[in-house]
Amino acid sequence: MAILDKKTIEHVALLARLELSEEEKELFASQLGNILNYIEKLKELDTSRVEPMAYATATKNVFREDTPGPSLKLEEALKNAPDKLQDFFKVLKVIE
Amino acid sequence: MKVTELIYLTGYQLKEKLLSRGLTAQEVVEGLFAHLDEVEPIVRAYLLLDREGAMRKAREMDARLKKGEGLGLLGGIPIAVKDNMCTSGLKTTCASRILENFIPPYDAHVVERLKEADAIIIGKTNLDEFAMGSSTENSAFKLTRNPWDPKRIPGGSSGGSAAAVSAGTALMALGSDTGGSVRQPAALCGVTGLKPTYGRVSRYGLVAFGSSLDQIGPITRDVRDAALLLQVIAGRDLKDSTSSDIPVPDYLKEIEKPVKGLRLGLPREYFMEGLNEEVRRAVEEAVKVYKKLGMAIHEISLPHTPYAVAVYYIIATAEASSNLARYDGVRYGYRAANTQNIIEMYSRSRVEGFGREVKRRIMLGTYALSSGYYEAYYLKASKVRNLIGQDFSSAFESVDFILCPTSPTPAFKLGERLANPLEMYLSDVYTIPANLAGIPAISIPCGFTRENLPIGLQLMARPFEEAGLLQVARAYERETEWHLRRPEL
Numbered sequence: 001m002a003i004l005d006k007k008t009i010e011h012v013a014l015l016a017r018l019e020l021s022e023e024e025k026e027l028f029a030s031q032l033g034n035i036l037n038y039i040e041k042l043k044e045l046d047t048s049r050v051e052p053m054a055y056a057t058a059t060k061n062v063f064r065e066d067t068p069g070p071s072l073k074l075e076e077a078l079k080n081a082p083d084k085l086q087d088f089f090k091v092l093k094v095i096e
Numbered sequence: 097m098k099v100t101e102l103i104y105l106t107g108y109q110l111k112e113k114l115l116s117r118g119l120t121a122q123e124v125v126e127g128l129f130a131h132l133d134e135v136e137p138i139v140r141a142y143l144l145l146d147r148e149g150a151m152r153k154a155r156e157m158d159a160r161l162k163k164g165e166g167l168g169l170l171g172g173i174p175i176a177v178k179d180n181m182c183t184s185g186l187k188t189t190c191a192s193r194i195l196e197n198f199i200p201p202y203d204a205h206v207v208e209r210l211k212e213a214d215a216i217i218i219g220k221t222n223l224d225e226f227a228m229g230s231s232t233e234n235s236a237f238k239l240t241r242n243p244w245d246p247k248r249i250p251g252g253s254s255g256g257s258a259a260a261v262s263a264g265t266a267l268m269a270l271g272s273d274t275g276g277s278v279r280q281p282a283a284l285c286g287v288t289g290l291k292p293t294y295g296r297v298s299r300y301g302l303v304a305f306g307s308s309l310d311q312i313g314p315i316t317r318d319v320r321d322a323a324l325l326l327q328v329i330a331g332r333d334l335k336d337s338t339s340s341d342i343p344v345p346d347y348l349k350e351i352e353k354p355v356k357g358l359r360l361g362l363p364r365e366y367f368m369e370g371l372n373e374e375v376r377r378a379v380e381e382a383v384k385v386y387k388k389l390g391m392a393i394h395e396i397s398l399p400h401t402p403y404a405v406a407v408y409y410i411i412a413t414a415e416a417s418s419n420l421a422r423y424d425g426v427r428y429g430y431r432a433a434n435t436q437n438i439i440e441m442y443s444r445s446r447v448e449g450f451g452r453e454v455k456r457r458i459m460l461g462t463y464a465l466s467s468g469y470y471e472a473y474y475l476k477a478s479k480v481r482n483l484i485g486q487d488f489s490s491a492f493e494s495v496d497f498i499l500c501p502t503s504p505t506p507a508f509k510l511g512e513r514l515a516n517p518l519e520m521y522l523s524d525v526y527t528i529p530a531n532l533a534g535i536p537a538i539s540i541p542c543g544f545t546r547e548n549l550p551i552g553l554q555l556m557a558r559p560f561e562e563a564g565l566l567q568v569a570r571a572y573e574r575e576t577e578w579h580l581r582r583p584e585l
Binding site: 004008009011012013015016017018019020021024028031032034035036038039041042043045047050051052053054055056057062064072076077079080081082083089091092093094 | 197198199201202293294295308334337338340400402403405406407409410417421424425426427428429430431435436437438439440441442443444446447450452455456458459460462463466473475476477478479480481482483485517518521532533534535559
């Protein structure tokens with residue numbers, strides 16, 4: 001039976017960059033635990049000789065010529081920015 | 097022509113009326129909006145209406161008709177677009193606070209195709225946030241109601257698109273289908289919904305959820321319209337390297353062929369426990385229709401069906417957790433105020449911008465991909481996915497098409513399944529396998545319950561066999577009148 005403790009939830013939330021509330025941590029611990037229990041049923045199957053399938057189609061890498069084409073104009077690319085400075089997206093200081 | 101007649105034409109019929117000049121495109125759009133103003137307060141299918149854009153396009157159509165010019169394949173047909181497909185200059189929100197004010201600078205490939213084909217885009221329809229859900233109740237903005245019973249859900253996640261086509265507020269719509277999000281709402285709203293083969297339609301400009309599963313598909317009043325709309329959106333697009341260059345056939349020509357002699361498989365795993373009795377009876381009646389049409393009926397087995405939902409909720413959430421990492425409050429979308437450092441800015445923007453189901457799925461997907469769990473969950477699920485795919489390839493050696501219910505139950509009541517996410521996930525038990533295997537599947541109306549709720553019949557086919565799939569669906573439609581029933585609003 002899969003049980004998610006608070007520490008695991010907090011670790012996963014950090015990886016996912018989600019600052020969950022205490023209430024959400026508790027809720028998700030129990031709900032995700034339930035879902036993972038359901039998923040346990042996959043263990044019934046012997047898959048030692050089965051290849052994983054990432055895509056349903058047989059398509060392999062698709063290449064095209066590297067030719068320049070039109071792209072977004074700068075002002076269009078910046079139009080939805082929450083914050084900007086001149087031609088840049090503006091964020092908090094990243095480097096100490 | 098009365099408004100009530102006009103709004104329930106199929107797109108195909110409407111176009112013929114426009115071409116024979118029995119009607120103008122402006123009359124159509126005015127009539128449609130008059131009807132919409134009456135019923136939309138009940139149904140609430142739309143997140144955004146583009147009245148001005150629609151009227152402008154209608155005037156352009158009329159001017160061209162007056163000059164004796166022809167129209168594109170979808171000339172003058174009012175169409176709704178699910179709000180997870182980018183529309184240049186029109187808000188595209190995915191029903192999420194995190195994209196509440198996002199105005200795309202470009203059109204999704206399918207939207208570009210609609211415009212080139214002279215469709216009239218009416219507006220953007222409601223959905224479960226980021227298409228994650230089976231009832232459209234996970235929208236951050238509004239609840240959409242089932243036109244057949246406003247106390248019930250329209251299905252999801254393309255609930256707005258299905259409700260609009262059913263309620264007469266769009267003649268056709270586009271939806272997207274990751275685990276049944278076109279077919280299940282189509283079934284629950286009494287309309288037709290097609291999920292094409294993975295790669296048949298470009299996903300460029302469709303906001304990504306599960307990239308190995310997502311496909312855009314038509315939601316329409318009948319099979320002929322589904323063929324018409326697929327004709328417009330199908331085909332290779334250089335901007336989506338997973339879109340296929342397999343030639344697109346002339347669907348409208350193919351679908352009228354007789355079905356005699358074709359082999360139909362009934363997978364026994366789809367008729368077991370959990371299937372509503374009224375749904376079962378309606379689907380069994382549909383089998384009789386096919387028997388009468390001369391199709392050979394075989395019972396088949398798809399033995400790994402019971403594992404499909406578990407596989408799906410690992411793979412779809414893993415892909416979603418990766419796809420949704422882009423919402424970080426930097427380049428577009430919501431950014432939390434008053435944060436102290438960049439990590440806090442990411443984490444608070446995301447926690448405040450995403451709704452609960454989206455967070456739940458990001459958590460599950462992140463867990464399944466995290467160090468120490470990857471093999472037990474993601475890798476295991478990818479292997480079982482292969483087994484599910486093999487089930488279908490072996491089945492299609494002995495039959496040409498597979499028939500089953502679309503949804504185990506008719507539309508459930510608003511709020512009924514919100515408390516238990518797992519119960520909600522199990523609503524998609526019959527639709528998920530087609531996404532995992534990448535094969536095309538369609539839902540068409542096949543009856544009504546005693547409470548007058550629509551029931552959907554699902555047909556599946558080999559990859560890139562949309563023409564045959566539509567042909568078999570069309571054969572049933574010609575024999576029955578379920579698709580002609582309209583809700584009383």
